[in-house]
Structure formats: C-alpha cells, structure tokens
Amino acid sequence: MRTLVVAGHGMVAHRLVEAVRAGDSDWRVVVLAEESRPAYDRVALTSYVDGWDAAALALPGADYAGDPMVELRLGDPVVSVDREQRLVRTEAGFEQAYDALVLATGSKPFVPPVPGHDLPGCFVYRTIEDLDAIREAAGKAGRGRRSAMVVGGGLLGLEAAKALRDMGLSPHVVEMGPRLMPLQVDDGGAGLLRDLVTALDVTVHTGTSTNSIEADGDRLLAKLANGTELDLDLVVFSAGIRPRDDLARSSGLEVGERGGVLVDNRCRTSDPAVYAIGECAAVENRVYGIVAPGYAMAEIVAAQLLGGDAEFGEQDMSTKLKLLGVDVASFGDAHAATEGAREVAFADSIDGYYKKLVVSEDGKTLLGGVLVGDASQYTMLRSFVGRALPASPGSMLAPSGGGEGVGVDALPPDAQVCSCNGVTKADITGAILEHECTDVPKIKACTRAGTACGSCVPMLAKLLDSCGVEQSKALCEHFSFSRAELFEIISATRITTFGELIGRHGTGTGCAICKPAVASILATLGNGHILGGEQATLQDTNDRFLANIQRNGSYSVVPRIPGGEITPAKLKVIAEVAEEFGLYTKITGGQRIDLFGATVDQLPLIWRRLVDAGFESGHAYGKSLRTVKSCVGSTWCRYGVQDSVGMAVELELRYRGLRSPHKLKAAVSGCARECAEARGKDFGVIATENGWNLYVGGNGGTTPRHARLLVSDVDSETLFRTIDRFLMFYVRTADRLQRTAPWLEEMEGGLDHLRDVIVNDSLGICDELDAAMQKHIDSYADEWRGVLEDPEKLARFTSFVNAPGTPDPTISFRVEREQKVPVLLGMPEVAAR
Amino acid sequence: MTAIQECTWVAVCPLEAVPLGAGVAALLPDGTQVAIFRTEESVYALSNVDPFSGAAVLSRGILGDRGGVPVVASPMHKQCFELATGQCLDDPEVRVAAYPVRIADGTVEVGGP
Numbered sequence: 001m002r003t004l005v006v007a008g009h010g011m012v013a014h015r016l017v018e019a020v021r022a023g024d025s026d027w028r029v030v031v032l033a034e035e036s037r038p039a040y041d042r043v044a045l046t047s048y049v050d051g052w053d054a055a056a057l058a059l060p061g062a063d064y065a066g067d068p069m070v071e072l073r074l075g076d077p078v079v080s081v082d083r084e085q086r087l088v089r090t091e092a093g094f095e096q097a098y099d100a101l102v103l104a105t106g107s108k109p110f111v112p113p114v115p116g117h118d119l120p121g122c123f124v125y126r127t128i129e130d131l132d133a134i135r136e137a138a139g140k141a142g143r144g145r146r147s148a149m150v151v152g153g154g155l156l157g158l159e160a161a162k163a164l165r166d167m168g169l170s171p172h173v174v175e176m177g178p179r180l181m182p183l184q185v186d187d188g189g190a191g192l193l194r195d196l197v198t199a200l201d202v203t204v205h206t207g208t209s210t211n212s213i214e215a216d217g218d219r220l221l222a223k224l225a226n227g228t229e230l231d232l233d234l235v236v237f238s239a240g241i242r243p244r245d246d247l248a249r250s251s252g253l254e255v256g257e258r259g260g261v262l263v264d265n266r267c268r269t270s271d272p273a274v275y276a277i278g279e280c281a282a283v284e285n286r287v288y289g290i291v292a293p294g295y296a297m298a299e300i301v302a303a304q305l306l307g308g309d310a311e312f313g314e315q316d317m318s319t320k321l322k323l324l325g326v327d328v329a330s331f332g333d334a335h336a337a338t339e340g341a342r343e344v345a346f347a348d349s350i351d352g353y354y355k356k357l358v359v360s361e362d363g364k365t366l367l368g369g370v371l372v373g374d375a376s377q378y379t380m381l382r383s384f385v386g387r388a389l390p391a392s393p394g395s396m397l398a399p400s401g402g403g404e405g406v407g408v409d410a411l412p413p414d415a416q417v418c419s420c421n422g423v424t425k426a427d428i429t430g431a432i433l434e435h436e437c438t439d440v441p442k443i444k445a446c447t448r449a450g451t452a453c454g455s456c457v458p459m460l461a462k463l464l465d466s467c468g469v470e471q472s473k474a475l476c477e478h479f480s481f482s483r484a485e486l487f488e489i490i491s492a493t494r495i496t497t498f499g500e501l502i503g504r505h506g507t508g509t510g511c512a513i514c515k516p517a518v519a520s521i522l523a524t525l526g527n528g529h530i531l532g533g534e535q536a537t538l539q540d541t542n543d544r545f546l547a548n549i550q551r552n553g554s555y556s557v558v559p560r561i562p563g564g565e566i567t568p569a570k571l572k573v574i575a576e577v578a579e580e581f582g583l584y585t586k587i588t589g590g591q592r593i594d595l596f597g598a599t600v601d602q603l604p605l606i607w608r609r610l611v612d613a614g615f616e617s618g619h620a621y622g623k624s625l626r627t628v629k630s631c632v633g634s635t636w637c638r639y640g641v642q643d644s645v646g647m648a649v650e651l652e653l654r655y656r657g658l659r660s661p662h663k664l665k666a667a668v669s670g671c672a673r674e675c676a677e678a679r680g681k682d683f684g685v686i687a688t689e690n691g692w693n694l695y696v697g698g699n700g701g702t703t704p705r706h707a708r709l710l711v712s713d714v715d716s717e718t719l720f721r722t723i724d725r726f727l728m729f730y731v732r733t734a735d736r737l738q739r740t741a742p743w744l745e746e747m748e749g750g751l752d753h754l755r756d757v758i759v760n761d762s763l764g765i766c767d768e769l770d771a772a773m774q775k776h777i778d779s780y781a782d783e784w785r786g787v788l789e790d791p792e793k794l795a796r797f798t799s800f801v802n803a804p805g806t807p808d809p810t811i812s813f814r815v816e817r818e819q820k821v822p823v824l825l826g827m828p829e830v831a832a833r
Numbered sequence: 834m835t836a837i838q839e840c841t842w843v844a845v846c847p848l849e850a851v852p853l854g855a856g857v858a859a860l861l862p863d864g865t866q867v868a869i870f871r872t873e874e875s876v877y878a879l880s881n882v883d884p885f886s887g888a889a890v891l892s893r894g895i896l897g898d899r900g901g902v903p904v905v906a907s908p909m910h911k912q913c914f915e916l917a918t919g920q921c922l923d924d925p926e927v928r929v930a931a932y933p934v935r936i937a938d939g940t941v942e943v944g945g946p
Contacts, residue, residue, distance in 0.1 A: 477900070802859045806860060810889045
C-alpha cells in the first residue's frame with residue numbers, strides 16, 4: 001500500500017481525493033488541513049451570510065466518513081517537508097511519511113501594505129471564519145449609519161460588498177483600476193455594472209487607492225488618494241490573492257516567477273514525488289484563481305497516481321456570476337485582444353443590460369463576449385466560442401428572439417455545455433440516447449453536467465427535448481395530468497374531493513406532491529374552509545396549521561397588515577400577544593410583523609387575541625397572495641402622484657386568500673421612483689400622472705426577474721379587472737410551483753399573447769375569469785376565525801393526542817439580543833453524514 | 834408473533850381521534866414521542882422525530898404511497914418514510930423507529946419495550 005499525503009483541504013484537494021478514491025488503487029490518503037472543517041464550497045462563500053449555516057456550504061462526502069482508506073486531520077497544517085526522507089511534519093508535530101505528496105495549500109488574500117491595514121476592524125475575505133469575524137464586528141452597536149470599505153473592485157470585492165450589504169452595512173468599494181471588474185468586463189459593461197450596484201447602496205470609487213487607514217475612536221477613518229475621506233465601521237481587503245507557496249520555498253522546490261509552486265503541464269514539481277494543484281500552483285508559470293482549472297489539475301494528478309496520464313490544456317476562464325443580484329458574465333476573448341477582432345455591443349440603460357460579442361475580422365467566428373444585467377444567453381453563446389455563429393452577431397444579441405431563437409440543434413457536438421465540469425453536448429446527448437437518461441437529474445448523475453454552478457441546467461432540458469425525449473408534464477406517479485389539466489378536470493366535473501378525483505382519474509393513494517396541488521385547486525374553486533373534511537389531510541403542514549412551520553417544529557404567526565398600514569392600537573395588540581406568549585418578533589421584508597416560536601397548542605390562543613382585535617390571517621403559510629407592499633404615496637410623499645397605500649390596501653383585500661400554484665407578491669408605488677419595488681413582484685402597480693401602469697411577471701428569489709409592462713395609464717377599475725383576469729388565468733394554467741415569470745416565459749406568444757387574452761378577450765374566456773374572481777372575492781372568509789369557530793377543527797391543534805396540555809418537550813429556546821430563538825436540535829442519526 | 838406478545842401495550846387514544854388519512858402525535862410514558870397514522874387499510878406508529886431536522890413533526894406529514902407502498906412525507910424536507918417499517922425511501926441509510934400498534938375495543942394501543 002502506498003501513501004498519498006495531501007497538504008490542504010479546499011475544493012480542489014477534495015476533488016483530488018474523490019478522484020483517487022474513485023479509481024481502483026492501493027493508495028491510502030492522508031489529508032492534512034489547516035482549517036477546522038472539511039472542504040466546503042468556497043465559491044459560494046458569500047451565501048453563508050444568508051443563514052450563517054456553515055453546513056449549507058458543506059461539500060458532499062468531504063468528511064470521507066466510512067472510507068477506511070482516507071484519513072482527514074483537520075486544524076493541523078503541514079509546516080515542513082523533508083523531501084529526502086519523504087516525510088511531512090505538521091504544526092502539532094505529527095509526522096507522516098509519503099510516497100506521493102500533493103500541495104493543495106491554496107492562496108491567501110493579498111493585503112496591500114497600506115498604513116493601518118492591520119488595525120482592529122480590518123479583515124480579509126476568504127474563509128467561513130473570516131465572515132464570522134466580519135459579522136461580529138458588523139454587529140457591534142455604533143452610532144448612525146453603519147458603513148464599510150471594500151478594498152478591491154474585482155469579482156471578490158463585489159462579493160464582499162454584497163455580504164456586507166446583506167449584513168446591513170453601506171459598502172464603499174475602492175478599485176485602483178479605471179473600472180469595476182477590470183479583468184472580466186469592458187468599459188461599457190463596467191459602466192452599467194456601476195450604475196446597477198450604485199442603485200443597491202454600494203458607493204463605487206474607481207481610479208483611486210487607499211492612502212491610509214487610521215483608528216478614530218472605535219471607528220476607522222480611511223483616506224483615499226483622490227482626497228476622499230471615509231468614516232467606517234470596518235474594512236475588508238479583497239484586492240486579489242497570492243499563492244501559498246511557503247512549503248515549496250522552504251523545502252527547496254522551484255517556484256514561479258510571480259510566485260506559486262512551479263509545475264509542468266502534468267502538475268509535477270521539480271521533485272517527481274511532489275505535485276501541486278489549485279491556486280498554490282503555477283502551471284508553466286501561470287496561476288489560476290478560479291475553481292475549474294483547479295479541478296482539472298486535481299483530475300490530472302489523480303490520473304497519474306492511478307497509472308494513467310493527462311495533461312493540462314488551455315483553460316476556459318469564462319465566468320458567470322450574480323453579483324449583488326446583477327448578472328455578470330465574461331467569456332473567451334472578452335477584451336478583443338485577438339488581432340483584427342471586432343466588437344458588436346448592445347446596451348439598454350432602461351432595462352439595464354449590456355451585451356457585447358467579440359468576433360473575428362470577418363464577423364463570422366465568435367471569440368468572446370461580455371454580458372451585464374442579463375446573462376441568460378451565456379451558456380449558449382459561450383459554447384460557440386471559436387466557432388462560426390449560426391446568425392449575425394447583431395441578431396444573436398437582439399433582445400427579442402436572437403440568441404434564444406438559435407436552438408441547441410445549432411451547437412456542434414464538441415461544444416462545452418457545462419464548463420465547470422467540462423461536459424460537451426456530445427457527452428450529454430450520449431447520456432440521453434445511450435444511457436437512457438430521461439430527465440435532468442439522471443443526466444446530472446450520469447455526466448456531472450449542471451452539478452456545479454447550475455447555469456447550464458436549462459440547456460440540459462432543451463437537449464432532452466431535441467433528442468426527442470418527451471418530458472412528462474405529469475404531476476407525480478399518481479396522476480398523468482399536468483396541474484393545468486387537473487384544474488380543467490376538477491372545474492368541469494365539479495369533483496370536490498381528492499378521494500373521488502384519484503379514484504376516477506388517478507392511481508394509488510396520492511402523495512405530498514399531488515395532495516397539496518389538488519387542495520390548492522379545490523380552494524381556488526371555492527370549496528369552503530381549507531381544513532373542512534378530507535381537505536385537511538391534503539394540506540401541506542403550513543396550510544394544515546395555518547401558520548409557518550419553523551426548523552424546530554414551532555410555528556410563526558403573521559397577521560395580515562394590508563398595505564403595511566396599521567393603527568397604534570393594533571400595534572399594541574401585537575406587542576401584547578408577543579409578550580404574553582413569548583414570541584420572537586421581527587418586521588418582515590413585506591411590511592408585516594412575524595411572530596415566531598408558537599407551539600401547535602398555542603396557535604388558537606394567539607389567533608383568538610388577534611382576531612378579537614380585528615386581525616385576520618395573512619396567509620404567510622399558503623401558496624396564495626402574501627402582501628401588497630406600498631410606499632406612502634401622494635398622501636405624505638412630496639413626489640407621489642397617486643394614493644399608493646389606498647390602492648395597495650384595496651388590492652390586498654381583494655385577492656386575500658386566493659390559492660395559487662406559487663406564492664404571489666405584489667406592490668404599489670406612488671410614483672416612478674418605485675420605492676415599493678413593484679417591478680420585482682408578480683404584479684406591480686406604478687402610479688402615473690394619468691392613472692396606473694401594471695407590470696406582471698416579476699419576482700425576487702433565486703432567479704430574480706423584472707416585471708414587464710402589461711397596460712399603462714389605466715384607471716382603477718380597469719386595473720382591478722386586468723389583475724383579476726391575470727391572476728385567474730395564471731392560477732388555472734400554470735404548473736405546480738411555477739411562478740408567474742416562468743409561466744409567462746413559457747407561454748407561446750409571451751406577453752403579447754397574455755395581453756390579447758386578458759385585455760382583448762381573444763379566447764373569449766374573460767367573462768368566465770371575471771366571474772371566477774368575483775366568486776372568490778364574495779366567498780372569502782378568514783381562515784383563523786374559521787378554526788376558532790369550529791370545535792372539531794380546533795381539536796387538531798394539540799401537541800399530543802393523549803396529553804393535550806403538555807407542550808412538545810423537544811422545543812426549547814434561548815435568548816439572543818433580548819429575544820428568544822430556537823435551540824438547535826441535535827440530529828444524532830443523520831447529521832454526521 | 835412472539836415479539837408482539839411480549840410488549841407492553843399502552844392505550845393512547847380512541848381510534849376516531851386519529852383522522853383518516855392523517856396522523857397525530859402521542860406521548861408514551863417514558864417520554865418517547867410517537868406519530869400515529871391511520872389509512873383506509875391500517876393504523877401505524879413511527880417515531881415522531883424527523884431524523885433529518887431533529888424536529889418532532891412526522892405526525893404532521895402528508896400520507897400517501899410511493900409505488901403502492903404506504904408512506905408519510907416529512908413536513909420539513911419531504912423525505913418519505915415507509916409507514917410499516919420506518920425505512921426512509923429517499924436515503925437507504927436512514928430509518929425511524931416503527932412501533933407495534935393494535936386496536937383494542939376501539940382504542941389505539943402502541944407497543945413499548
């Protein structure tokens with residue numbers, strides 16, 4: 001048995017261990033890691049700020065549990081290498097002999113030697129621990145607005161700015177170069193990027209550097225070269241990285257001209273028993289700072305250890321990111337460095353995008369490009385790099401049709417569809433046709449495509465289509481119908497129970513997919529209280545208890561506060577209820593108040609108090625209308641042109657309780673300044689001098705979309721009628737869990753068709769849609785009150801059937817920032833994996 | 834059958850207290866939480882603790898079948914557990930405890946060790 005020692009355990013090291021272990025070999029692997037936790041997804045580090053859940057960044061299998069051939073020693077880095085004896089020594093004094101050694105020590109953040117760079121309050125941005133430290137500093141109480149400076153306006157700097165913004169600080173980004181992301185983006189793209197991030201409360205300073213940082217009481221004062229002085233709570237350096245080549249230097253291995261462990265194109269150092277991979281390696285003198293080339297190095301070394309051979313070839317340095325919610329992509333020769341290269345650019349500062357293609361002198365071959373604001377064509381365009389374009393560059397970029405109209409059929413077989421894992425179109429079509437991969441999850445499992453950044457997943461679905469694999473619209477194994485078809489069946493047959501529906505049109509007993517979908521359809525069609533009779537057993541847990549289940553099994557209660565407008569008396573009641581039941585209280589992003597930590601048996605008691613005070617359910621639990629957000633409008637605001645609060649209240653009350661395929665959010669802004677962010681909603685209303693503009697099909701979430709203008713300058717009555725029809729048409733025809741944006745995108749004819757149907761009545765269904773919405777409005781009743789008034793429904797709100805008064809003993813709380821928060825549950829059975 | 838005869842039966846609730854097609858939670862004398870489910874065909878008892886989240890919530894899951902096998906889907910992250918055995922169908926390495934259960938005089942009884 002031979003011993004492989006891996007120094008370092010980042011993403012690349014983990015890929016190496018996986019690849020070595022996947023092969024049939026006698027290698028015993030010892031991994032010596034500096035960090036205290038196994039390799040995690042450092043590329044997604046910024047998302048750690050979302051929930052501070054380190055487990056969410058974990059890479060599958062990175063603890064090698066159950067693999068006797070891998071030993072992972074955490075928190076004990078290699079400090080020296082004795083190449084003669086083939087022995088490494090760790091910080092703790094542990095000695096380990098090796099037959100092969102792989103240096104995978106990664107890189108360290110570059111901190112410019114600015115005076116004051118080492119003051120308390122100055123941080124780097126590299127590890128989970130760095131983010132924890134930044135969070136602690138950001139959370140310290142201070143006066144006024146909290147602000148921070150990020151040194152470096154590249155990719156990492158903007159990532160750091162996003163993290164800081166998510167922590168509630170106002171970030172300043174200082175970039176020495178003339179523009180943001182100087183390596184990836186050109187002037188045009190960077191200009192738009194700057195506008196977009198500035199609108200997100202990030203102040204950009206380009207073409208200047210930091211002269212000094214001084215302590216100013218418990219704050220920091222930064223002086224920039226251009227004379228600007230910034231009063232700061234903290235500073236984050238993310239001005240680039242430097243390879244960690246100390247081990248190579250101290251053990252006499254050759255290093256690159258600009259640092260990094262010098263290796264050849266097989267990742268071999270000057271010592272045949274030692275390899276280097278990832279960001280610490282200088283492959284033929286070049287250091288790569290992104291993960292894909294690192295993975296390629298890991299595979300190359302694994303191949304050699306397993307007796308094969310592989311070489312490091314030209315690397316695709318394309319990047320696609322969502323920085324501060326802004327799409328940025330750069331691929332191929334983005335800066336038109338090729339001789340004779342020509343550029344075709346398309347900029348739209350209204351809708352906020354910039355697209356540029358770099359083509360060969362004859363305009364036929366694609367060399368590279370830059371996309372900012374909208375990178376939906378990235379995967380398609382990138383796969384054409386180095387090839388003839390199927391259409392003229394201008395038409396590829398044109399906003400309608402163009403690139404999207406060019407189908408996957410036009411792609412040559414060897415085009416890379418998934419650049420993270422180097423999977424070509426031929427690999428994928430092969431998996432579909434020869435290995436019978438009939439859906440996207442199977443393709444992912446078979447080829448690894450779509451398993452890293454995921455941006456190519458839509459292409460995988462298109463390739464399935466183009467290979468003639470019909471993708472089933474069936475809801476689940478119990479119904480061969482889509483949600484829209486089931487809606488038609490239920491509506492036409494007037495079936496009112498799941499039992500009858502599955503008996504006549506399905507098979508088996510149902511599941512957690514079809515039962516809630518049918519429950520939603522039954523509710524939309526007006527079948528009484530959603531917990532009436534059999535319907536109660538169909539509901540997802542949130543609907544079944546009319547509250548939102550939280551991680552420890554307790555619930556949150558969110559009363560409706562239409563338009564965010566609330567009287568002091570009602571505020572007082574919420575405060576009293578929260579105090580009485582010891583609920584954690586938080587203002588939501590949708591202008592409501594969350595009350596967390598209620599147990600099942602407390603829910604009716606809490607509702608009783610709220611309902612008596614005039615509150616009703618806010619449907620925070622349902623796939624239904626959530627909130628209609630508003631600004632203060634013409635009543636208070638000196639810019640407002642219409643009463644946005646009055647309109648928001650009216651809309652929220654009109655559509656409350658409407659069940660839909662996905663949650664629905666809306667907003668009303670009193671003027672074009674758009675303080676209610678109406679264009680990020682399923683339907684958004686913006687006041688004009690002459691009436692209202694209605695936008696539809698926007699959303700936040702993982703794939704944010706701007707809503708698009710459906711009708712303009714309409715009066716209130718027309719507005720209601722148009723929204724009525726839009727919502728009814730959507731709830732009838734959308735797929736399960738399909739939001740309005742993808743619903744609209746998949747609709748043949750798109751927005752124009754929608755307008756035809758609901759404004760011009762091209763299908764002749766408008767009377768029906770109007771009547772359905774009127775029926776919903778007329779039959780609305782508060783669901784909380786419905787439970788309180790029905791002893792049978794009330795009886796289900798007990799912790800234990802045989803001990804109704806006993807609270808669930810597994811739910812406990814501790815106090816954080818003067819409020820209670822859940823004590824995280826031990827997970828003995830699964831958590832270790 | 835021998836094993837079942839040896840258990841101690843704990844009367845939990847009248848059968849009607851378990852809604853058809855759904856579950857309820859019950860507390861055993863030793864503090865164990867069990868989830869009791871009732872389908873058209875049978876009554877089942879599993880540990881109430883969802884092993885993936887640690888929360889005692891399985892009784893609040895949706896009942897149904899996967900390929901004809903009766904299951905409950907955890908309300909947390911929707912993993913399915915076989916009602917008869919507690920085996921997780923989405924992760925072969927995970928199983929929750931299944932308890933013997935019987936109906937005596939219209940009362941649900943759960944078997945303890």
